[in-house]
Amino acid sequence: MRLVAEGLSARRGEDLIFRDISFEIAGGEALIVTGANGSGKSTLLRVLAGLLAAEAGTARLLAAAQPVERLAEAAHYLGHRNAMKRELTVDENLTFWKAFLGDFAGGAGLSVDEAADRVGLGGIVHLPFGTLSAGQQRRMAMAKLLVAWRPVWILDEPTAALDVAAESMFAGLVTAHLSRGGIAIAATHQPLGLDGVRELRMTGFTGVAETVW
């Protein structure tokens, strides 16, 4: 399995956030996207997740366990927001995502309890999501990555609200995912504590796109 990005460009308004970004990641590898605030990390990840149309270029997943048209279908996206409902319990949230997302070919998701255990919060899945602390909420959002199998993880500032212990826990999750042959792409300020990962430095604002006006 390979993730191939070729000549990606994206813009917001008429600012070209980045231009001509190409990379290739094989299964078991991770790519860390670094750069200052506003350098286009999030934009790149949203383009990869198919949530933002690229101005130019393509990102494809080749030789996956099942052919995919869009990379998004084979990917988890963990954005700044947790995509969990405050009114529902953690269990209901995770059960819903597990059923709705379903497993991608070539893997199986963990059960809700197991996933909660993995993020170190087993035993509180019966609580409403809204009653959890910010750090706990973030960890439960990570458990979402585990309940349904997706070969590609797209992570936007995954450890922003977390303490050191939780960071190392998360590094463990990513390492385990890579060892299963998965791919991880993470945008981050701080090192994730992963070994031997490639790094992509975003510089941000590569110019003003010529507008049609």
Place this chain on the structure above:
Amino acid sequence: MSEPSLAIRKFSDLANPTRFLALVAIVWPWLAALTVCLFAVGLYLSFASVDDYQQGQTVRIMYVHVPAAWLSMMCYTVMALSALGTLVWRHPLADVSAKAAAPLGAGFTLVALITGSLWGKPMWGTWWVWDARLTSVFVLFLMYLGLIALNRAMDDPTRAAKASAILILVGFVNIPIIKFSVEWWNTLHQPASVMRMDGPTIDPAFLWPLLIMAVAFTMLFFTLHILAMRNEILRRRIAVLRRHAARSAGEAA
């Protein structure tokens, strides 16, 4: 920037805004002159034509009312075509066209409603009847206002254009249904008893001025439309220049 953005290459050269502006600069004086001439002829004929034996002088309202009503519908058609241009070909001029047409359409619809009301007072003895036509034109007017409100509510012109394009098309599909249902409703509640000016029964003495006025109104619409499009393009250029100025000030600091 040496490399032109891909988005530009996609647009055919013929329709790029600069070409369009150049075209407008040549065309609009002629179009405006034609409009004035047609109005001169049309208005002259309207006032020179004989009085209707039943309606008297008030029949002359028709020469404004009917073309305005016709344009209120044509304008929506233009917007629907533009909306297709926005969604299918992602053409920025189509955005501009739809946006520029909405206030014009609302204006013509309002003229149709007001003249219809003025006409209705002497004819039907009331300013407003819930006649099928009046009602559906009124609903159309509401839809125009809704579209303008939607356009105003969004900051980013590109996204506003896409959102309103979808709404325009949904509306376009619905207009026949609304028209049909209003007619159904009307026949159920109150039989249409008012005299209608439409149909082939119209006398040629009225038909000619009406046709010329219709063409004049259409030309007026096109003149106003391309000028409104020009203004919108210029407005967007100014917005771009302002952001450039803000950015270069930021870089200098």
Place this chain on the structure above:
Amino acid sequence: MIALLARDLKLSMRAGGGALIGVLFFMTVVAVIPFGVGPDLNLLARIGPAILWIGALLASLLGLDRLFQAEREDGSLDLLLMQETPLVLTVFIKCLAHWLATGLPLVIASPLLGLFMNMDEVAIGATTLTLLVGTPAITFIGAAGAGIAVALPRGGLLVSILVLPLAIPVLIFGVSAVYAAIQDPAPFLPPFLILVALNLFFAVIGPVAAAAALRLSSD
């Protein structure tokens, strides 16, 4: 898909009694009308079906703007957009859940309000039946408005303004069918079948338009 339906239903039960508020609004609107037109029972019986329909129409629009906005705010919309499941289907299911949670209670409450309006059994039955068929259509066409206004901070009012003109046919045929059932010469079936047709038609274009709007609105 069933998971989505179940989740949305659970959410609407828990999130501040959303379903109940719709019914409450419906009841309040209908209860206010007699104060406006006077307590003449014959008059109320005559305009009752229309009042119920207008009340239900307004109540169905309530909360419609949150249909996608809530998903967008907590980031769930991103995940819904990414899946292999066609977005149109996802939107359809969300509409269905929204109708079950807010539209169906209105239908169930309408016979009771019909009694307040001094309507006879036939009128009450016909109103309930037409509401059952008509309110989904309002939800579906409303979803298009909700999708268009999803990115707007104060989209609520705008959704109503955009959707109401489009919902006029539903109102017309809903009310005509009821009056056709009460008044003898007019046949009940034609307007009722047109109402059914409108429902099916809106069930297609509503989700399609909403899905297109959601795709375009993501950034």
